[in-house]
Amino acid sequence: xxxxxxxSGPGVDAFRTAFRQPSEEPxxxxxxxxxxxxxxxxxGLPTTKDEGWKYTSLRPLARAKYQIVxxxxxxxxxxxxxxxxxxxxxxxYFRAEASDISGLEQFLxxxxxxxxxxxxxxxxxxxxxKYQTMYSxxxxxxxxxxxxxxxxxxxxxxxxxxxFLSVPGDVPGMWHPRAAIDLGANASATIIExxxxxxxxxxxxxxxxxxxxxxxxxxxxVKIQDEGSDGRHLSMTRVKVGKKSLYDGFTxxxxxxxxRSETEACVEGVGAEVRLNGAxxxxxxxxxxxxxxxxxxxxxxxxxxxxxxxxxxxxxxxFQGHIVVDQAAQQTDGxxxxxxxxxxxxxxxxxxxxxxxxxxxxxxxxxxxxxDIDEDHLFYLRARGxxxxxxxxxxxxxxxxxxxxxxxxxxxxxxxxxxxxAHLGLERL
Amino acid sequence: MxxxxxxxxxxxxxxxxxxxxxxxxxxxxxxxxxxxxxxxSTLAYALAGREGYEHEGGSAKLLGNSIIGLDPEDRAALGLxxxxxxxxxxxxxxxxTFLKTALNSMRVARGQEELSAxxxxxxxRERLKSLGIDEAMLKRPVNVGFSGGEKKxxxxxxxxxxxxxxxxxxxxxxxxxxxxLKVVADGVNALRSPDRGMLVITHYQRLLDYIKPDRVHVxxxxxxxxxxGPELALQLEAEGYGELLKExxx
Numbered sequence: 164x165x166x167x168x169x170x171s172g173p174g175v176d177a178f179r180t181a182f183r184q185p186s187e188e189p190x191x192x193x194x195x196x197x198x199x200x201x202x203x204x205x206x207g208l209p210t211t212k213d214e215g216w217k218y219t220s221l222r223p224l225a226r227a228k229y230q231i232v233x234x235x236x237x238x239x240x241x242x243x244x245x246x247x248x249x250x251x252x253x254x255x256y257f258r259a260e261a262s263d264i265s266g267l268e269q270f271l272x273x274x275x276x277x278x279x280x281x282x283x284x285x286x287x288x289x290x291x292x293k294y295q296t297m298y299s300x301x302x303x304x305x306x307x308x309x310x311x312x313x314x315x316x317x318x319x320x321x322x323x324x325x326x327f328l329s330v331p332g333d334v335p336g337m338w339h340p341r342a343a344i345d346l347g348a349n350a351s352a353t354i355i356e357x358x359x360x361x362x363x364x365x366x367x368x369x370x371x372x373x374x375x376x377x378x379x380x381x382x383x384x385v386k387i388q389d390e391g392s393d394g395r396h397l398s399m400t401r402v403k404v405g406k407k408s409l410y411d412g413f414t415x416x417x418x419x420x421x422x423r424s425e426t427e428a429c430v431e432g433v434g435a436e437v438r439l440n441g442a443x444x445x446x447x448x449x450x451x452x453x454x455x456x457x458x459x460x461x462x463x464x465x466x467x468x469x470x471x472x473x474x475x476x477x478x479x480x481x482f483q484g485h486i487v488v489d490q491a492a493q494q495t496d497g498x499x500x501x502x503x504x505x506x507x508x509x510x511x512x513x514x515x516x517x518x519x520x521x522x523x524x525x526x527x528x529x530x531x532x533x534x535d536i537d538e539d540h541l542f543y544l545r546a547r548g549x550x551x552x553x554x555x556x557x558x559x560x561x562x563x564x565x566x567x568x569x570x571x572x573x574x575x576x577x578x579x580x581x582x583x584x585a586h587l588g589l590e591r592l
Numbered sequence: 593m594x595x596x597x598x599x600x601x602x603x604x605x606x607x608x609x610x611x612x613x614x615x616x617x618x619x620x621x622x623x624x625x626x627x628x629x630x631x632x633s634t635l636a637y638a639l640a641g642r643e644g645y646e647h648e649g650g651s652a653k654l655l656g657n658s659i660i661g662l663d664p665e666d667r668a669a670l671g672l673x674x675x676x677x678x679x680x681x682x683x684x685x686x687x688x689t690f691l692k693t694a695l696n697s698m699r700v701a702r703g704q705e706e707l708s709a710x711x712x713x714x715x716x717r718e719r720l721k722s723l724g725i726d727e728a729m730l731k732r733p734v735n736v737g738f739s740g741g742e743k744k745x746x747x748x749x750x751x752x753x754x755x756x757x758x759x760x761x762x763x764x765x766x767x768x769x770x771x772x773l774k775v776v777a778d779g780v781n782a783l784r785s786p787d788r789g790m791l792v793i794t795h796y797q798r799l800l801d802y803i804k805p806d807r808v809h810v811x812x813x814x815x816x817x818x819x820x821g822p823e824l825a826l827q828l829e830a831e832g833y834g835e836l837l838k839e840x841x842x
Contacts, residue, residue, distance in 0.1 A: 538643065543680035544690070546640050547750060548668035548698035557693065561684030561733065569685075589689070 172207020174225030181231050181304040181337065188275075199302035200293060209296050218481040218513040219423055219452045221297075224395065229337035229367045231304070237261055240326050243387075243578040244355055247324040254330055255338025255368070256307045263307045266320055269352075272309035274341055282312065286343055286373050289403065291429050293456065298399040301339040301371035308341030313350035315377070322353040322574065329394055331364025342372035346380040348405075353383040353572045360391035360418070370398035372456075374508040378405040378432060383572040387582050390418035392447065397423050406432030406461075411571045415579050416443035416451045419585050423452035423481075430457060430464040430492075438467045439484075440570070442563040442579075444586060446475035446506075454483040455499075459492035459522075468499040469566040473559045474510035483515045484529065497527040504562050505533055506555070556587040593618040593789040594758055596649035601638040607648065608634040610814035616758075616807075619786040623800055624793045625825060626811035627833040632793045633677065635811070640674040641667045654758055668694075669701035671757030673750075677766055679735050679743040687730035687746070691753055692714060697736040698754060719752045723779050741772030748779035758789045765799040777802030797829035812837055 182200050185193035208225055210218040212528045239252030239261050250270060251261040257273040263269050271277040313319060327340060346352060358368065368390070376382045390396055396419040404410045428437045443451045457466045472480040482501035503512035514531035536558055544554035563583060570576040584590065594616040601609040608631045616622045626632050638645040639652060641664040652659050659667050662776050682690065696706040707715065720727055725745055744764060749758060761780065765773055780803055784790065792803055800808070800822065808824040809816045812833070817840045819826065828836060 347778070539680050540644050540682055542640075542664060543676065543682065544694075545664035546642075546668060546674050546676075547694040547754065548665050548701065549694050550665050550697060550701075551663065552667075553693060557685050557690070558682065561682050564684030564750065589693075 168449055171204050173210060174208035174221070175204050175371070177225045177228065178203075178300060180305070181264075181300075181339070183304055183306065189278055189284070191288060192278055195288055195377055196303055199299040199488065203296060203299040203303055206296050215454065215483065218483070219382045219421075219450065222369060223421070225562045227288055227335050227365060227367065229335045231306075232332065232336040232338065234272055235330060237328050238361065240328065240357070240359065242324050243357065243582060244322050244324050244574055247355065249324045249326060250305070250309060251326045251328060252340055253308045253328045254336060255340040257309060267323065269313050269317065269319060270309065270311055270323065274305070274308040274310065277310055277566055280312070282345055283310065283343055286345055286375055289373070289401070289405065292401050292427050295399050295425070295427070297397050298371045298401070301341060301369050301399070305341040305371070306339070308343070310343040311345070311354070313346045313352055315347035316349045317347065318350065319352035322355065325354065325356045327356065327368065327370075329360035329366050331360065331362060331366045331391070331393065333364075335365040335367070337367040337369065338523075339369045339371070342370070344374040344382070345374065346376050348378040348384055349380060350377060351381040353575055355575055355578060356386040358386070358388040358390050358396060360394050363391065363393060365393045367395045368381055372398070372400040374400065374402045374410070376402065376404045376408045376410050379407045380405065381400040381409045381411070383411045383570065383575055385570060385575045385579060386414045386424065387579065388414070388416045388418055388422055388424070389582065389586070392418070394419045395421045398425065400426045403427060404428065404429040404430050404432055404435040404436065404437055405437040407434040408432060409436045409438070409571070410442070411438045413567070413570050413579065414441035414453060415582065416441065416445070416453070419451070420448065421450045425454040425455060427456045428458065428466070429460060430466065431460040432465045432550070433461045434463040435461065436467070438569060439568040440468060441470045441479060442566050442583070443470070443472040444559065444563060444583070445472070445478040445480065447478065448476070449478045450481070451478070452481040452483075454481070456485045456487065459486065459495040459497065459499065463494045465496040466498070467569070469569060470501045471504075471563050471566050472502070472512065473504045473506060473563060474512060475506040478507045478511070480512040482513070482531070485517045485519065486527060486529070488518075488520040488522050488525050488527065493522050493524045495522060495525040495527065497525070499529045502562070503533040504559065505535055506559070529560060536542070556589055560584065560589055570592060593655060594791065595653045599638070599652055600647075600649040601634060602646045602648050603634060603644060607813055609638065610637055611650065612811075612815055614809065614816060616789045616791055618646065618789050620806040621784060621792060622807045622809060623805035624791060624809050624811050624826060625797070625828055627796065630811045631814045632795070632811055633762060636674055636760050639672065639760055640664055654765055658785040665697065666701070668754075669698050673754060673759045675747040675751060675759060675761045676765055677763040678839070679747055682734040683736050683738045685734050687732060687734050688716070691750065691763065692732045694750070694811030716753065719749060722782070723749055723752060725749055740767030741769070741775065744768060744772065744776045745779065748776055751783055752779070756788070757784070759791070761790065761792045762795060764792070765794060765796060769830070773799065774802060797825045800825045810836060812840070
């Protein structure tokens with residue numbers, strides 16, 4: 164590492180203590196960590212001059228002096244999905260005693276308990292994806308996480324709710340939880356991630372996930388980020404989808420001072436479909452970034468991205484969606500749309516949907532809209548006796564419900580709406 | 593019940609209502625007819641408290657309470673209901689949620705307790721049944737993709753649920769064929785009662801075949817220029833507004 168000091172990129176020193184010294188880990192993992200550590204040390208934190216980070220600055224991360232924390236005890240959280248298994252992580256560490264994963268032998272945690280699983284190396288060291296700096300930092304630093312492995316034709320007996328609870332302490336802490344999900348052919352699963360925090364205080368949660376959806380398999384992957392106002396939340400998800408499979412991803416962003424949920428998908432199986440939808444409601448000085456890159460690599464593949472955001476106060480929303488259609492990916496059907504509702508004069512949104520197409524027989528479209536709340540809507544509701552603040556919440560709810568309707572699992576969709584309604588102070592029937 | 597005196601209202605700097613006088617006692621249904629541009633919809637919106645409708649003089653009282661300057665929700669809580677000419681589509685908000693929020697907001701504003709989910713459901717089913725509306729309509733987002741007839745029936749359902757003291761019906765017949773018009777009129781007629789007043793605003797006489805008014809007023813150039821019994825509507829239908837306006841100008 165000493166040689167790396169001279170060439171290290173911006174902000175690297177702030178994270179050096181987090182780099183894990185590999186021991187008792189399989190050789191492939193040690194090598195993986197080493198290469199990712201070197202990459203991160205070289206490139207450092209991205210700056211707003213970097214492609215992909217123009218609208219989101221990570222500069223504050225270097226100044227925050229986050230420290231790696233020890234495992235700590237953590238409370239329980241009542242599930243949003245009835246009948247779901249629940250795996251609880253506190254400050255990045257899996258807490259078996261707070262979890263209910265009985266009968267779910269497909270769930271593997273803590274992470275270091277199954278690093279010798281043969282399928283893991285293949286999934287984690289996949290080189291199909293673009294370099295992503297915070298993913299590398301996670302790889303260099305992760306201490307815990309989970310894996311989920313479904314064999315061919317397997318169905319997750321009950322949905323899985325993953326609760327990532329952040330409990331900030333006196334000193335700003337950081338954690339880098341890791342996830343590995345592998346669905347065999349014809350397998351299906353529904354996963355809800357919930358990101359929450361208890362109490363006040365600064366921290367950084369830097370998640371990374373590697374996901375593979377096998378032939379004809381189906382994964383519904385919903386993420387609800389409702390963290391505290393001092394929390395910074397970054398996540399990088401890498402997804403590979405096989406022939407005729409479906410990855411149905413959804414992100415609801417409500418909390419955190421700075422958040423970025425990024426997904427890169429390789430749609431490499433003929434007839435596969437990827438959905439990356441999302442909704443966000445932010446205010447104050449919140450910054451919420453949703454970034455995606457979808458690589459269409461096979462014929463007849465489909466991608467759908469619909470995001471809707473309500474931005475109040477000095478909030479800033481960022482959407483960057485990049486669709487790449489490989490020469491081989493004829494008859495690709497791609498669509499992306501970001502709609503923003505600006506609720507104050509100081510709210511801001513940056514939308515950058517882009518297409519990069521190398522095949523000649525494709526159907527791709529994209530768009531972005533930003534506008535104020537519709538006064539006709541407000542007046543109609545108020546004329547029925549609904550006070551202005553509640554009328555506004557109802558209109559926002561209606562606006563955000565649009566992408567939520569795309570979630571293919573009924574229970575997961577209802578759970579997301581419940582969380583949103585609670586956030587907006589609305590009661591559901 | 594509704595007392596309007598010398599009401600002057602402007603929109604975007606232009607005076608539309610120019611000293612309007614109108615009195616509707618409890619238990620009566622009055623119709624306001626008038627040519628395009630007379631100020632019919634302005635009157636409806638000004639009564640309901642829409643932003644951009646500037647009060648420039650005169651008074652409007654509902655049951656003795658001045659409604660001038662009140663927010664739309666406060667007017668609703670006092671018992672005023674505007675049935676919209678063009679009911680607004682609210683995507684993503686289920687009709688059921690909307691109705692419950694509206695009803696309970698008003699109950700809170702009036703110092704009553706909120707209805708429980710169960711009591712609300714009981715009430716809404718009762719109303720749906722009496723109006724012959726399928727409950728499925730309330731599972732859909734408010735007015736989204738509704739036909740003209742469905743939208744107007746939804747307005748009547750809201751009226752039946754919220755039980756206002758005074759209803760203003762703005763061009764309720766627009767966009768309706770005769771069958772839909774009959775259904776909507778039946779719904780409105782069922783809500784006529786000795787302690788409720790109604791103001792039916794319409795361009796055409798045909799609505800008044802189904803909702804029979806006690807009085808008819810003609811609105812032109814921002815003022816009531818003539819008032820009479822139901823026969824006035826028939827006269828207008830036969831002669832058109834032109835004749836009558838000439839007559840009153842003379």
